Amino acid sequence: MRSVRLAVIFSIAVMLDVAVVRAADDKQEKPLKETFKQLLPGMGAKRGFEVPQQQWQELCFKAGAPGNEARRAEVCRLMAEKLVPGTPLGARIWLLKQLERIGREECVEAVAKTLDDQDPLVRDAAVAALANNPAPTATAILGAKLRSTADNKLKVALAGALQFRADWTATCQALGGQLLSDSDPAVAAAVARAFGRVNSPQVVLRVLADARLKAQGEVRFRISDACLQCADRTLKQGMVREAAAIYKELNTPQEPRSIRMAALKGMLNTAGDRAATMILDALAGDDADARSVAVGHVAAMKGQDVESLAAGLAKLPPAGQIALLSALDWRRDKAALPGVLAATKITDEKVNSAAMRALGGVGDASVVPLLAETMFKGGDPGSAARESLETMFADGADAKLVEIVQSTKNPGQRGQLIEILDRRRAQAAVPALLKEARHENADIRRRAMAALGRLASERDVQDIVFAMFGLKDPGERDEAEKAITAVCNRIPDEERRAEPVLELHQRLASWQSTTALLPVLGRIGGAKSLEAVRIALGSRDAARYDAAVRALCNWPDMTVADDLLKLAAGAKTEEQRQRSLRAFTRVISVRDEWFNDPKVTLEKLALLKRAMPLAGRDEDRGLILQRAAAVRHVETLRFVAPYLDKPELAQQACRTVVELAHHRELRDPNKAEFDKALDKVIQICKDRSLVERAKGYKTER
Secondary structure, eight states: OHHHHHHHHHHHHHHHHHHHHHHHHHHTOSOHHHHHHHHHHHHTOSSSOHHHHHHHHHHHHHHHSTTOHHHHHHHHHHHHHTOSTTSOHHHHHHHHHHHHHHOOHHHHHHHHHGGGOSSHHHHHHHHHHHHTOOOHHHHHHHHHHHHHOOOHHHHHHHHHHHHHHTOHHHHHHHHTTGGGGOSSHHHHHHHHHHHTTOSOHHHHHHHHHHHHHHOOHHHHHHHHHHHHHHHHHHHHTTOHHHHHHHHHHHSSTTSOHHHHHHHHHHHHHTOGGGHHHHHHHHHHSSOHHHHHHHHHHGGGOOHHHHHHHHHTGGGSOHHHHHHHHHHHHHHTOGGGHHHHHHHTTOOOHHHHHHHHHHHHHHOOGGGHHHHHHHHHHOHHHHHHHHHHHHHOOOTTHHHHHHHHHHHOOOHHHHHHHHHHHHHTTOGGGHHHHHHHTTOSSHHHHHHHHHHHHHHOOGGGHHHHHHHHHTOOOHHHHHHHHHHHHHHHTTSSOGGGTTHHHHHHHHHOOOHHHHHHHHHHHHHHOOHHHHHHHHHHHTOSOHHHHHHHHHHHHTOSSGGGHHHHHHHHHHOSSHHHHHHHHHHHHHHTTOOOTTTTOHHHHHHHHHHHHHHGGGOOSHHHHHHHHHHHTTSOSHHHHHHHGGGGGOTTTHHHHHHHHHHHHTOHHHHGGGHHHHHHHHHHHHHHOOOHHHHHHHHHHHHOO
């Protein structure tokens, strides 16, 4: 207890100390020097150092803000004076961290002296402070220390600091060439990295050239990498010939592979009109990495060079041909078309496939017949040809495909082409697809109708309906209804979605035709559609009545839930009653904007309760219990729980209880009732996973 009191007293004392210091700083009642003197001992303390350090850091941040130059210099001089060994270690490191952020010329000399400190953490902090100090003298000090120190770890850190500073001329002078031959490979490598940042390529290259020839291993790699950076900067300065010479020298077998590949890339960037020849040479070789670099350069080439590349395809080995064809496909430059067309005649199947795929990128409408013919032949080239037909952007390609569809006699081939038009989202093909929807071949009709569902617009709905009238197969009719519904559902105004079909329903004189439209209206939904369906339910005509039943059972939302229950109660056949009950259980669990509304939830539950007596089979009663899981209310639990005692429905009741218990916001306020039901589930349920869930929900907190 005593220790707790002491801790509280200490915390209060610290808080008061902080408040006093802040007030003194804000009101400037205490001189900066006095504040620093007060905080310094705490910065190096073993415990409780956070508050003094934080307070001094806040002062440093304020001093470092624009417009506070005099105060910043004063703060830095105060810190620089205390970087001596007499200051505690933790405080010295902390002060160096602050000087790293705001220090300038006034502290360089003091920081430089700490490079000789016995503690490595102090030395590291000093290197970081000098690396970030913008004063030019900091570069000279770092370089001088690098040449004089015998500590290899410190050398590496100093070289890294010079690399970071990117003070080109001073860095080059500070490093000198002899350090590239340092006996410690880590030092030589660090110096090489620093040379790579120097923005005086010609000067640096003279230093690096001799050292690179003598170096080995990691040092050779770092020097070569520095030469690459020099070449890149030389190229940026517009000295193409000089840069090309450096890249060429680095693209030799003696260099590491990564250096060689980077040099090859540089050679291609400086090759000008010779780039195409160099790419073809690389693609003709056995080096997969070189082929990859060469292919990557294709994207940057000019149109005339691309034509030359494509013309050289025939002279390449298969691996090179495939790589170049892939690059040309990606580039999508029509200048490559003649060369790619020539490659389609190559007998190697992999090359032929690559050529067919490339036609999708470089081809125009004229290649569509070739691609279609190849697709019909099958195999890998056929698959590639189909991929190109589906993805090519060429003007006129859709029209050319439609021509081929209309001229192709083979039903299978015709169906493939219709599917491709669908994949291309070729809306211009809708008139042709409307004709195909009346084709004598059922597969063609099905494919065309499915495509119309995705491609047609409101103005095409009535034509699709007339095509549907000609269908005899119930399955085809069902698919046609779905296609019409899909088109109508794309009409932005929900209230107008059924209008194209309702207009026909009102206009057509044929009783049979208007009857056929009722299931479509049911799929689309809406108040006007429901009015038409309700009128049809009063018909004495069996076919019309059955079509109206189908319409209600197709309905997309729960607005017809009450109608479906009335239908189930007064259905003319058992099949119609069962169908209406299944439709009811579907719409009652459809999510809508009122899904979580308590009033609507209770209305849904009331409807489920009304449905249960109408269900004549355990299968239908089980389905009602299943759908009840979507009605999240404690009253639903009370509705379902009694069925746990009915063996024929108990297992479905178990599933519904567990699903309701899954929702904590429902379970927790009614824990006693849920625990009782879950206990019963644990006792009778045959599904072990449900039992484990029930146990978990009982113990979950």
